[in-house]
Amino acid sequence: MTEQTTVQSQTALPEDDEISLIDLAIALGEEKATILMVTGLFTAVAVALALQMPNIYSAKTVMVPPQQQQSGAASALASLGGLAGLAGSAAGIKSPDEMYVAFIKSEGLQNAVIEKLSLQERYKAKSVTDARAALGGAVRITPDKKSGLITIEADDQDPAFAAQLANAHVDELRVLMGRLAVTDAQQRRMFYEQQIKKVQSELAEAEQSFRKAKAQSGMQVTAVLAETGVRASAELRGQIAAREVQMSAMSRFATAQNPDVQRLGSELSALRAQLAKLEQGSGVAEATLPLQQQAVKSYRDVKVQEAMLEVLIKQYELARVDEAKEGPLLQQLDVATAPERKAKPKRAIIVLAAAFGGLFLGVLLAFIRRAMRKAAESDQGSSQIALLQKAWSFKR
Template identity: 40%
Template sequence: MDILLMLAKHKKKIILYPIGFAVAGLLVSLILPNAYKANTKILPPQQSQSTASAMLSQLGGLAGGAGVALGLKSPNDLYIGMLKSRTITDKLIQRFDLQKRYGAKFLESARKQLDGNASIVSGKDNIISIDVEDKDPKIAAAIANAYVEELMALTGKFALTEASQRRIFFEKQLELTKDKMISAEMSLANTMSSKGMLSVDAQSKAVLETVARLRAGISAKEIQLKSMQAFVTQNNNEYKRANQELLGMRQELAKLENGSQPANESDAVKVKDGSVNNMQTLRDVKYYQMLYELLVKQYEVARLDEAKDAPLIQVLDKAVEPEYKVKPQRSLITIAAAFFGLMLSFIIAFVSEALNRSKNSEEQEKWRLLKSYF
């Protein structure tokens, strides 16, 4: 009865406060701008089982960690991290002039606001979902689609797979070998222009070509082993086999070079007088030409593997202009404001009764004494 009497006594507050706060909440919600959310969904790139997978399968316990590092397992986390990277964020800010649109004085403030307006998650179905909120539905859809476009551009620039790393490695080696081959050919041309046509007997030419072929094979095998060291250990069967082939070619080259020495001094004099420089020049040209051919073959293999392992980003649902706003939820704001006003009216009513009761009760004397002491 005391509570009912108290509520009846303060019925005006209990009725007017919720109504007043509800009206205020409705007005505030009307002032707030509408926000629209656009959504796009992409399928995570599926890596094919190429050379990298076969090599990683022989690494035992290390295969799991290496597979994640090379992107051979689910790459969702990697691509979500790329989508949230500062590189893509800054490109979107520049592309849509978001710093001006958000009224951000500093670039970092624009980054934080874009991160707050964008939600990038991977669902249980392993589909990456990108949600973007903005006042303009067209801009929201455009930014959501731009995330995918920038991701495609970024993945095309970076080497994300083992095959890409091998392709880049052999590409650099090809450039170096090509420069050396051109230099050797220019040296041969200069020799021919100054001394005329080079004369080398058939036996020496055969030995020269064989030596050049072996040296080129050894260099190509060394380059191949160096490229394999980036993703396999020395205990890998493929690495061991390539290393054995390298040792065999080195032994064969040593036998050939030791057996091709002049038998006596008179032969050495003839060689020294006529053909040493010619043979060295031809040997360098043949060596770099054959090495370049071998590297081209390995480069083509790496390029084919890269084409199979290329991360193909497929858009499942392209973002379209949203038809309905997501914020502000005016009904929810109005109800919450009314509830807050009701709670506030209850608190004021209880506090008011407590203060009035203390003045009219036997504690009035205690209040008087307390005041006098102070």
């Protein structure tokens, strides 16, 4: 009897597996209406939503960021005079693609684009901050590490406006870079511009002071200075002032232990010692009256500022030449145009994804309904269903 029972149980196993597969097919067949209804409902909803979604067009522009001309900067350094170390301290500064991406994403540039295209009204934003957030979601900026190109893609329901939005970022970036010193030559040119303005202001003050002192003293200062050698003192003061400007600029990039800084310090000390020796030996302070001393000092200050201005103007012109060699700041490889085809939504993909999701949910629901019916047909299943309902009930 035992062996016969064992054989019967072994032969029943494949039958149970076969019955399970048959039950699966039966469950799907019995609940086919549920499956079709859920799948159709999901598909219909997806179709309705997809048709209501507006078409979004994506316009793209590709730009070439400025390239540093290191060879041009090096040739300019060889031509510089007393401030050569200053120009050299700025050499080697490069502008990676990330810097230009950061410029485009800056609040100042985004605010300019928002104001130019009236994006706050277009996006129905309550504040500029909300408009910037909407703009960030509509614009994608992608730098290419290999080629160095930067791609700007803008999305909008209007294809013409999408192209306008992409090109506006490039235009505002040009405006921004016109105010900033980005390249090596721009940095040197801007520094010399600031120094020239400063020296011109000091020269005007010195000339005014000289005219006043000359009128009070009533002497021919030029002849006196030619005889006493103060003209040489003025030239020395001009050299000292030039090196002081150079030292001030280099202090932003180098420490006191830098060899160039130490060399400049030694040159300044030697020139100051030479100036002190020359002025002490000239006899001007002993041979003239106080008013004449003031006139001599004022004339000397004018000559110092003139020498400084001459040195700075020469180097400013060299920086402008080097800046011209660098070419345009920004170049658009591909100007954004109105796209002919929409970029999104992908309606077919949305409907297919919803159909597959509804089919999966319908099959799952069919199995659950089949299991609940089978459980309700047996006493044990009925009690388990009652316990399940009690467990999930909020009434105690």
